[in-house]
Amino acid sequence: MAEPKKESLQRLCDLHRDAAGLINLNPIQRGGILTEAAKKTLLEWGDGYSVCDYCEGCLGDIKKPPIDVFTHEILPEFLEIDAVRVTNGARESKYTVMHALCEKGDTILLDGNRHYSTYVAAERAGLKVEEVPSNGPPDYRIDVEKYAAEIERTKPKLVLLTYPDGSYGNMPDAAGLGKICRDYDVPLMLNCAYSIGRMPVSAKKLGADFLIASGHKSMAASGPVGLLGATEEYAGIVFRKSEKYKKKEVELLGCTARGLPLITLMASFPSVAERVKHWDKEVENARRFVRELEKVEGIKQVGERPRNHDMIPLETEAFHRISEKHKKGRFFLYHELKNRGIVGLKPGITKNFKVSTYNLTDEELEKVINAFTEIAAISL
Numbered sequence: 001m002a003e004p005k006k007e008s009l010q011r012l013c014d015l016h017r018d019a020a021g022l023i024n025l026n027p028i029q030r031g032g033i034l035t036e037a038a039k040k041t042l043l044e045w046g047d048g049y050s051v052c053d054y055c056e057g058c059l060g061d062i063k064k065p066p067i068d069v070f071t072h073e074i075l076p077e078f079l080e081i082d083a084v085r086v087t088n089g090a091r092e093s094k095y096t097v098m099h100a101l102c103e104k105g106d107t108i109l110l111d112g113n114r115h116y117s118t119y120v121a122a123e124r125a126g127l128k129v130e131e132v133p134s135n136g137p138p139d140y141r142i143d144v145e146k147y148a149a150e151i152e153r154t155k156p157k158l159v160l161l162t163y164p165d166g167s168y169g170n171m172p173d174a175a176g177l178g179k180i181c182r183d184y185d186v187p188l189m190l191n192c193a194y195s196i197g198r199m200p201v202s203a204k205k206l207g208a209d210f211l212i213a214s215g216h217k218s219m220a221a222s223g224p225v226g227l228l229g230a231t232e233e234y235a236g237i238v239f240r241k242s243e244k245y246k247k248k249e250v251e252l253l254g255c256t257a258r259g260l261p262l263i264t265l266m267a268s269f270p271s272v273a274e275r276v277k278h279w280d281k282e283v284e285n286a287r288r289f290v291r292e293l294e295k296v297e298g299i300k301q302v303g304e305r306p307r308n309h310d311m312i313p314l315e316t317e318a319f320h321r322i323s324e325k326h327k328k329g330r331f332f333l334y335h336e337l338k339n340r341g342i343v344g345l346k347p348g349i350t351k352n353f354k355v356s357t358y359n360l361t362d363e364e365l366e367k368v369i370n371a372f373t374e375i376a377a378i379s380l
């Protein structure tokens with residue numbers, strides 16, 4: 001063994017995160033902010049394998065803490081799907097289904113707005129990928145009616161829809177695709193990394209065979225942690241048990257989120273179950289943000305209109321114009337926002353970016369709208 005370099009180790013002794021008291025608009029982070037209940041678990045459950053004291057061989061069956069109730073009662077009811085497992089994240093859930101259902105060389109059919117991790121999961125599973133393209137700028141809508149012809153042409157083993165996608169926050173007609181997939185008798189996986197935990201999602205209502213969730217994206221969990229829901233028809237395949245180790249589920253490598261990521265997910269869940277009931281208000285807030293910002297000449301929302309999700313992709317020529325004259329150049333926007341207590345945009349970005357208004361209080365929303373409007377009014 002070689003000694004790690006002293007200077008390198010020193011850097012690990014000095015971990016700070018400059019986040020307290022700031023409003024973070026990064027869409028990937030807003031839904032993963034811990035609840036007070038989850039924060040209280042951090043120290044007590046932070047040790048490695050902390051949930052394993054009373055394990056009898058299967059994570060989902062542990063009674064103390066009540067992972068069994070969470071896994072086998074609360075989550076299946078919440079998602080209206082037969083069986084649920086906690087995983088290490090949305091991508092792991094997707095890979096699990098692809099690997100369990102398909103053989104190398106099989107084809108799966110994705111939407112053109114799919115997340116990169118869906119594509120990489122398919123690559124790892126050795127699958128061929130076909131895509132139903134979006135209608136392009138400025139809406140980038142996925143028309144699910146187009147799946148029918150593509151299913152006939154490509155004969156996929158599995159169909160996937162991103163609901164909503166992580167680039168535009170578009171909400172495609174998942175229930176419509178559910179019907180199409182039923183007609184063709186091909187399983188449908190809905191990637192709900194950006195929806196489960198923010199809004200009500202029901203596999204039954206949407207006609208999905210698989211639901212994918214991300215705890216750190218949308219369920220107020222530290223993560224990495226995710227969910228995989230399956231209908232009875234497929235649960236036996238994706239959650240099949242090892243022949244040698246009778247309690248271990250093979251596709252989950254025997255165990256998944258064994259510790260704090262799962263505890264924070266469980267501790268936040270009562271709040272999450274409550275917050276999804278107020279989704280209308282979140283959509284209203286996003287629409288209000290768009291209305292107010294588009295009053296500025298040179299700011300335009302892209303993606304479907306009106307918004308049906310808290311994610312807001314913007315084209316912001318107005319900020320780009322300022323950056324050309326500002327003494328901080330393209331870093332001005334980051335600094336101006338930070339000075340007003342707002343973070344979440346990458347330093348140096350001015351032309352286009354995404355924000356999320358998820359879970360902002362009315363006061364915070366007001367503050368954010370005013371900040372962007374004031375900054376856009378800077379004249380040089």
Ligand SMILES: *Cc1c(COP(=O)(O)O)cnc(C)c1O
Nearest residue numbers: 089090091115165166193214217
């Ligand atoms: C964030 C995101 C993911 C990745 O989620 P992980 O839980 O981190 O794997 C997958 N799909 C979409 C659409 C996402 O937005």
